Amino acid sequence: VFDNFSANVVVDGSTVNVGLWDTAGQEDYNRLRPLSYRGADVFLLAFSLISKASYENIHKKWIPELRHYAPNVPIVLVGTKLDLREDKQYLSEHPGATPITTAQGEELKKMIGAVSYIECSSKTQQNVKAVFDTAIKVALRPPKLKRKPHKPRPCTFL
Template identity: 35%
Template sequence: MSKANEIKLVVIGDGAVGKTSLLSVLKGEPFPERYVPTVFDNYALDVTHNNKPYRLHIWDTAGQDEFDRLRPLSYQDAKVILICFELDKRASFSNLSDRWIAEVNYFCKEVKMILVGCKADLREQSNESVSDEEALAFAKQHGGIPYIATSARTGLNVDKVFPTAIDITSIKKKGCELI
């Protein structure tokens, strides 16, 4: 496999928004029914997209404040950042600009981003949910980054995450280089 077909993908967002659950389902594992906080995890996953093989180097990061100083170390050589938030809780959506977009722009301004709304299946049960219209407006306001509403529990749009990540790497923009 050529180096051109290797993509480092870093997953960020507040703690407990569903990052690890999403990745578990993407790896073909069952939905985890129990929450276990992630500190840091990385692995390679081979996928095929448009009849081409790709190796995704996936870095699952911790969203808790106590890991703010360590998380930027995972950005080195990243091609795509998945910024995850909860669709059923407005607080994680509120942190997107001031915390997550700001962090990515500070450490790797040129990297491509995808906005991933998690827990779409819980939206109807919440009085503080985020609509797709709000998320799309946010994505447009931040450079037209792609937005995907997902549910790891039901599988909603989970199959769109990796193809979108692969597709946007063909758009000419540098990856993340820490200096």
């Protein structure tokens, strides 16, 4: 149901333990998945840049779930498969693929209240580091309501 990964990362001279939980999106896991949300500092909410259904599921499925179980956790919106969005061969071989534009991604970011929107490709590695750097920086931001000094702490994002 969950794939977990942990690593120590140096951020601004401090070592931070980053925990990454990749959760199953299938309907079969709807009852188990929210158990992993407790303690999350940031969510990486990803959709495919070549799938309209994936894009629409962000607003229809994922945002209601995250806002119900973790209403105050910031979201970094991630468009994946950037390398395929303008790949003419791929698009001709997959007529059902519907490329999502950067403008549509930015619009979705505003609609769901995400703190950031990044497009990336795991195949070419374009912007992959930026996704995780952004998530770590968001997770380490002190909460707006608290005025206490920030203590280094582990961060977990999904």
